[in-house]
Amino acid sequence: MKLMDIGEVCERTGLRPSALRYYEDVGLISSLCRSGLRRQFAPEVVTQLALIQMGKSAGFSLDEISEMFGDNGQPNVPRERLHRKAEDLQRQIAELKAMREVIKHVADCPAPTHMECPTFRRLVTLAARRAGTSSRRVRRKPHLR
Amino acid sequence: MKLMDIGEVCERTGLRPSALRYYEDVGLISSLCRSGLRRQFAPEVVTQLALIQMGKSAGFSLDEISEMFGDNGQPNVPRERLHRKAEDLQRQIAELKAMREVIKHVADCPAPTHMECPTFRRLVTLAARRAGTSSRRVRRKPHLR
DNA sequence: GCTTGACCTCAAGTTGACTTGAAGTGCTAG
DNA sequence: CTAGCACTTCAAGTCAACTTGAGGTCAAGC
Numbered sequence: 001m002k003l004m005d006i007g008e009v010c011e012r013t014g015l016r017p018s019a020l021r022y023y024e025d026v027g028l029i030s031s032l033c034r035s036g037l038r039r040q041f042a043p044e045v046v047t048q049l050a051l052i053q054m055g056k057s058a059g060f061s062l063d064e065i066s067e068m069f070g071d072n073g074q075p076n077v078p079r080e081r082l083h084r085k086a087e088d089l090q091r092q093i094a095e096l097k098a099m100r101e102v103i104k105h106v107a108d109c110p111a112p113t114h115m116e117c118p119t120f121r122r123l124v125t126l127a128a129r130r131a132g133t134s135s136r137r138v139r140r141k142p143h144l145r
Numbered sequence: 146m147k148l149m150d151i152g153e154v155c156e157r158t159g160l161r162p163s164a165l166r167y168y169e170d171v172g173l174i175s176s177l178c179r180s181g182l183r184r185q186f187a188p189e190v191v192t193q194l195a196l197i198q199m200g201k202s203a204g205f206s207l208d209e210i211s212e213m214f215g216d217n218g219q220p221n222v223p224r225e226r227l228h229r230k231a232e233d234l235q236r237q238i239a240e241l242k243a244m245r246e247v248i249k250h251v252a253d254c255p256a257p258t259h260m261e262c263p264t265f266r267r268l269v270t271l272a273a274r275r276a277g278t279s280s281r282r283v284r285r286k287p288h289l290r
Numbered sequence: 291g292c293t294t295g296a297c298c299t300c301a302a303g304t305t306g307a308c309t310t311g312a313a314g315t316g317c318t319a320g
Numbered sequence: 321c322t323a324g325c326a327c328t329t330c331a332a333g334t335c336a337a338c339t340t341g342a343g344g345t346c347a348a349g350c
Contacts, residue, residue, distance in 0.1 A: 005326075005327075006326090006327070006328095007326065007327080016308085016309080017326095017327080018308065018309055018310080019307085019308065019309085021328090021329095022307070022308060022309090026307090034328095036315075036316050036317075036327080036328090037314095037315060037316070037327060037328045037329090038316090038326080038327055038328075039327085039328090044260055047260060047266065047269055047270070048260075050269050050270065051247070051269050054240065054243065054244055054247065054269065055244065056307095057237070057240050057244075058240060058241050058244035059204065059241075061306070061307090062306075062307070063306090068248070068251070069251070069259075079252045079253070082248050082249075082251060082252035083249075083252055085248050086245050086248045086249050086252065089241055089244060089245040089248065090245060092202070092241060093238055093241045093242060093245070095199065095202050095203060096203050096204075096234055096237060096238045096241065097238060098199065099199050099200065099202075099203035099234060100231050100234040100235060100238070102196070102199065103213070103227050103230050103231045103234065104227075104228075104231050106213070106214070106227060107224045107227035107228055107231065108224070114214075115189055115192060115193075121192065124192055124195050124196050124199065125192070125195065150296080150297075151296090151297070151298095152296065152297080161338085161339080162296095162297080163338065163339055163340080164337085164338065164339085166298090166299095167337070167338060167339090171337090179298095181297085181298090181345075181346055181347075182297060182298045182299090182344095182345060182346070183296080183297055183298075183346090184297085184298090201337095206336070206337090207336080207337070208336090
């Protein structure tokens with residue numbers, strides 16, 4: 001089980017060193033030891049980081065992610081709670097689908113002003129009703145250098 | 146066509162006055178006129194705001210939203226671009242579904258450590274592969290008072 | 291005339307998730 | 321022995337999307 005420098009982890013995950021150090025800081029991942037000053041990571045962090053990236057793009061905050069999969073990918077949260085997360089996700093999926101329909105409609109509908117198109121209004125008001133009931137929050141645009 | 150005070154718009158949308166003023170500031174919505182100091186909004190802003198909320202919970206930034214539906218809900222963006230947005234959304238939907246599967250699995254799988262469970266690893270690596278190809282970014286947790 | 295309540299403006303603060311920069315460490319190669 | 325490189329720490333900066341707070345306006349009701 002060969003250990004990796006931060007640079008190698010970066011290469012394999014596409015993340016930047018500063019991000020990995022930050023994740024370690026907040027306890028999302030951990031390095032096994034140091035070689036001199038350098039952090040040494042076990043190969044599993046690559047999988048863990050994949051999980052983290054997935055969680056992020058699903059709209060979970062780092063806090064929620066570490067809640068779901070503790071320091072080593074183990075969930076430290078009751079099943080019931082996880083099932084609620086899954087339901088949350090289900091709701092967010094529905095919202096995204098609604099949004100996709102609206103966008104497709106806008107792209108293709110020839111009506112001069114969408115606010116007057118009944119299909120459009122129906123899509124939006126339906127979606128708005130749902131939006132009120134959901135509490136999903138989603139991550140923001142990362143600052144891409 | 147009766148005009149509305151900011152307070153009424155807030156009531157109908159669940160948004161806070163400060164948010165509406167901010168949206169007006171950045172040009173997402175606009176008030177028709179003032180009565181004294183008070184902004185007067187047309188009833189359509191309610192629909193517009195629903196659209197905005199939908200966009201946000203779909204992970205679009207306010208910038209992207211105003212790009213998609215200009216100041217009055219009219220898109221000022223070529224169809225082709227909108228179709229790309231729809232495809233983006235499709236990808237994000239797939240990611241969310243993957244995440245949902247992972248969570249469901251974690252909730253129910255009896256394996257002592259998930260990192261060793263083959264199903265888990267398969268789900269994660271599959272999802273990671275996809276995550277690399279997508280560029281969807283998603284809004285962050287709002288600061289709920 | 292005075293209070294109350296709903297609005298207003300403007301500047302500054304907050305949050306999460308990093309990034310940036312300055313200054314230092316430690317191994318390797320020439 | 322020195323240079324270079326990949327790493328290190330730590331404090332401060334950045335970004336979007338608001339919120340908060342101080343101080344002001346205005347119409348309505350007592």
